[in-house]
Amino acid sequence: MTGEIFNANPTVYALSKRSTRKSKFEAGRSLWVDEHDQPKLTDESDIEPIDQDEIFDLIRSIADPEHPNSLEELRVVSAEQIEIGHNHILVEFTPTVPHCGMSTLIGLSIRVRLMRSLPQRFKVDIRVKPGSHQSELAVNKQLNDKERVAAALENATLVGTLEKCLEPVGEHGSL
Amino acid sequence: MDVDLPCKLELIADLQGHDERAWQVAWNPIKPLLASCSADKSVRLYSYRAPDHGCDTVAFSHVGTIPTGHTKAVRSIAWAPSGNTLATGSFDSNIGIWEREDASDSEDARGKVADWECVTLLEGHETECKSVGYSSSGTLLATCSRDKTVWIWEVKPDADFECMGVLMEHSQDVKCVAWHPSEEILASASYDDTIKLYIDDPSEDWYCFSTLPGHKSTVWSLAWSPRGSYLASSSDDLTIRIWKRVDEHTWKFVLELKGHERSIYSISWGAGRATSESLGWLTTTGGDGKINVWEINESPSSKGPLAAKLLASTSGAHDVNDINSVSWCPRPDHADMFATAGDDGVVKVWRVVCQ
Numbered sequence: 454m455t456g457e458i459f460n461a462n463p464t465v466y467a468l469s470k471r472s473t474r475k476s477k478f479e480a481g482r483s484l485w486v487d488e489h490d491q492p493k494l495t496d497e498s499d500i501e502p503i504d505q506d507e508i509f510d511l512i513r514s515i516a517d518p519e520h521p522n523s524l525e526e527l528r529v530v531s532a533e534q535i536e537i538g539h540n541h542i543l544v545e546f547t548p549t550v551p552h553c554g555m556s557t558l559i560g561l562s563i564r565v566r567l568m569r570s571l572p573q574r575f576k577v578d579i580r581v582k583p584g585s586h587q588s589e590l591a592v593n594k595q596l597n598d599k600e601r602v603a604a605a606l607e608n609a610t611l612v613g614t615l616e617k618c619l620e621p622v623g624e625h626g627s628l
Numbered sequence: 629m630d631v632d633l634p635c636k637l638e639l640i641a642d643l644q645g646h647d648e649r650a651w652q653v654a655w656n657p658i659k660p661l662l663a664s665c666s667a668d669k670s671v672r673l674y675s676y677r678a679p680d681h682g683c684d685t686v687a688f689s690h691v692g693t694i695p696t697g698h699t700k701a702v703r704s705i706a707w708a709p710s711g712n713t714l715a716t717g718s719f720d721s722n723i724g725i726w727e728r729e730d731a732s733d734s735e736d737a738r739g740k741v742a743d744w745e746c747v748t749l750l751e752g753h754e755t756e757c758k759s760v761g762y763s764s765s766g767t768l769l770a771t772c773s774r775d776k777t778v779w780i781w782e783v784k785p786d787a788d789f790e791c792m793g794v795l796m797e798h799s800q801d802v803k804c805v806a807w808h809p810s811e812e813i814l815a816s817a818s819y820d821d822t823i824k825l826y827i828d829d830p831s832e833d834w835y836c837f838s839t840l841p842g843h844k845s846t847v848w849s850l851a852w853s854p855r856g857s858y859l860a861s862s863s864d865d866l867t868i869r870i871w872k873r874v875d876e877h878t879w880k881f882v883l884e885l886k887g888h889e890r891s892i893y894s895i896s897w898g899a900g901r902a903t904s905e906s907l908g909w910l911t912t913t914g915g916d917g918k919i920n921v922w923e924i925n926e927s928p929s930s931k932g933p934l935a936a937k938l939l940a941s942t943s944g945a946h947d948v949n950d951i952n953s954v955s956w957c958p959r960p961d962h963a964d965m966f967a968t969a970g971d972d973g974v975v976k977v978w979r980v981v982c983q
Contacts, residue, residue, distance in 0.1 A: 540948070573971075574948035576890065576915065598819065598846065598864075599891070599915070599950070600703075600803070603649070603667065604719050604756045604774065607700045 460550040463520055466528050468513075503571075505535040508542060511570050512563050514621040518555045518614065523621060529559060534582065540574045542567065547582040556586055560596040561605060562618040635940040635982040637919060640965070641688040645672050646973035651703050652953040653967040653975055658711030660959075662688070662967055664975045665702035665716060670695055671726075672975070673744075678961065686965065688977060694744045696724060704759045708783070709766040714744070717757035723750040723771050725787060747787035752779060752794075763807040763814075768792070770814050772802035778816050778826070780834050793834035797824050806850040806859075815859060817847035823861055823871075825879065837877050842869060851897040853924070854908050858882075858934075862892035868912055870924070870934060883934045885922065887941070890915030890950075897924075898956025899963050901980075909939065909980070911966055913951040918943045919968065921980055940980055946970030 509532040513525035524530045527549055534545040544563055548556045560579045567577050579596045581589050595601055605611050648667035655662055662674045671694040676686050696702055700719035707714055716724040725748040753773035760771050762783075769781040769789065778795040800819035807814055814826045814834075823840040845864035852859055859871045859879060868885040892914040900909030900923060907924040921940040927933060945951060949971040957965040964980045 572948075594819070594845070599893075600756075600758065601774075601801070603701065607719055 457554070458519055459553045459555060460519070463517075463522070463527050463549045465522055465526050468523075468525055469532075503537060503542075503575075505532045505537060508532075508535045508537070508544065508567070511622070512544070512566050515559075515562050515566060516618045516621050517549075518558050518562075518618055524559065524563075530563070541576050541578070542571070543578045543580070545580050545582050547585045551585060551587045553586065556581060556588075556592045557595050558611075558614065558618070560592065561602065561611075562615050564596065564602060565606070565615055566619060566622060633938060633940050635921065635980050637921070637940050637942045637945075637978045638981045639976060640685050640979050641674075641676075641975075641977035643672075643674055643688060643690070643975040643977070644973070645690060645693075646670065646975075648701075648973055649971045650952065650969035650973050650975055651701065652705055653955050653969045654705045654707055654714075655955060655957050655959075655967070656707050656711045657709055657958050661691075661711075662975070662977070663705050663707070663714060664967075664969050665705045666969075666973060667701035668973070669698050669700070669702055669718075671702060671705060671714070671716060671744075674975070676977075686962065686977070686979075692744065694726060697746065698722065698724065700756075703757065706760045706762055706769075708762045709764060713747075715760045715762065715769060717760040717771055719756040721751075721753045721755055721757055721773065721775075723753075723757055723760055723769075724748075725750065725789070727787070748789060750781065750789055752791065753777065758802065759804045761805045761807050763812055764810050765812075768807070768812065770805040770807065770816075772805045772816055774801040776800060776802060776818075778802055778805060778814070778824075780814070780826075792828075795824075795826060795834060795836060797826075797836040797839075798822070803846065803848050804850050806852060809852050809854060809856045811856065815850050815852075817850050817861060819846045821845055821847060821863075821865075823847055823850065823859075825877075827877075838879060840871055840879060840881070842881050843867070846891070848891060848893050848914075849895045851895045851910070853897050854899045858897075858907060858924075860895055860897055860910055862895040862912055862914070864891040866890070866892065868892060868895060868910075870936075872934070883936060885910075885912075885936055887920050887938065888912065888914050888916050888918060893951065894953045894955075896955045896966060898958075898966065899960070901964050901982075907934075909956070910936075911954050911956065913945070913954045913968060915950045916943070917946055917949060917951055917970075919945045919951065919954065919978070939982070945978075946972050946974060946976065 536543040646666035673692040675691045676688045698718035704717035714726040726744045729743045754775040756774045772778045780792045781789040798818040804817040825838040843863040849862045870883040871879040872882040910922045925935045953969040
């Protein structure tokens with residue numbers, strides 16, 4: 454990482470009220486939902502569809518890579534920017550400045566958080582808000598290229614940086 | 629929905645064993661062997677035998693695992709045309725060349741396969757190697773990487789390799805390399821949305837003689853038609869394009885196919901079981917977990933448009949998982965059989981069954 458700060462003085466917003474409903478995927482930090490720890494969902498009618506708030510709860514406390522704030526406090530992510538389809542989730546995020554060099558790292562941290570929390574059946578697409586970044590297409594393309602994401606997650610230095618961003622979400626479950 | 633398609637896909641083997649995502653499958657061109665590679669850094673080998681009186685389907689059995697020693701995912705594998713050598717391309721940026729320790733080729737009575745050893749490690753790429761492929765004669769090996777380059781290696785005796793050229797034509801990651809089935813023509817596909825074609829200038833070096841633009845996003849995979857007069861490409865733009873050779877060095881876009889909802893990661897073109905005007909069977913798969921099988925036909929005059937007929941389609945072929953690779957069995961007696969590899973770490977073998 455370079456020492457350059459892309460947005461030296463970001464606006465920090467107040468936090469919205471935390472959703473009272475608890476995501477059933479939040480039980481552990483493991484990559485997969487462990488069947489033994491989960492309530493049995495044998496009856497089809499027991500399965501509640503996942504909603505925007507649940508996804509937002511999973512990603513709101515991710516730390517910004519260059520500020521001591523969460524993605525929610527910087528309004529990088531919001532519940533309104535999450536779309537849910539059938540086994541499909543689209544997360545849009547808004548970099549704080551259009552030249553933000555941290556955008557791919559932020560997007561990757563959102564992807565990893567969702568990968569670790571959601572059942573495998575969900576396909577996830579991550580994009581920057583249209584018009585919010587000068588390299589919008591390049592950032593979107595990289596974040597949704599599965600091979601690049603897989604290779605990035607075998608890069609120890611990058612994973613170290615990612616884990617720092619994801620540290621706060623670990624505490625989140627106990628809040 | 630599988631409505632009124634003339635054929636069905638029958639699952640004939642469900643081969644578990646990789647601990648992580650399986651990236652690619654490759655059939656040995658000579659021996660009844662299937663190999664798969666994975667993010668778990670291993671290569672698994674399966675042998676198969678034709679139906680006999682005891683059993684009416686092709687039976688697969690696990691005959692060996694190569695731990696490889698690559699320090700990151702094994703992304704790509706390719707057999708040499710001799711069937712005696714296997715190449716592995718890894719995210720650790722190196723290429724491994726593997727041969728059986730026991731060169732006498734005498735499998736013992738139980739049909740056990742001897743151990744495979746790394747006879748050469750090819751270094752040179754700066755970042756992840758994404759695809760490897762042998763030319764039809766087996767004298768050349770091509771490799772490509774996120775470092776934007778394609779390398780052409782000459783295969784010399786005693787597992788010696790000499791780099792014949794480093795092609796720096798693409799402006800982004802190179803995702804796939806594929807050799808023409810009979811001539812020394814190489815195709816490469818890239819994250820820069822283009823396909824490039826290369827030949828060797830006898831007096832000079834390898835060079836790019838054509839760029840095929842048209843895809844609107846990453847080109848993931850390439851497949852030559854069995855006789856080499858067509859090239860198919862699959863892309864993140866959710867289309868498959870077919871390019872026809874209209875002149876020795878000229879390839880023209882002639883047909884676009886759709887039918888996938890997410891990135892089309894892999895495409896394979898086999899001989900199929902069809903008539904003389906047929907160009908064979910094309911199978912495609914990707915992030916939507918669907919497998920499509922098309923029959924491609926040339927119009928009788930060969931001047932008219934190509935015709936593609938969807939023979940079979942199956943969704944959720946690896947449950948909810950992405951499918952990363954598809955490959956037709958090259959043996960003429962099993963031309964209706966292909967294998968797939970998925971994010972579930974599973975390798976599956978399918979047969980196209982038509983009424």
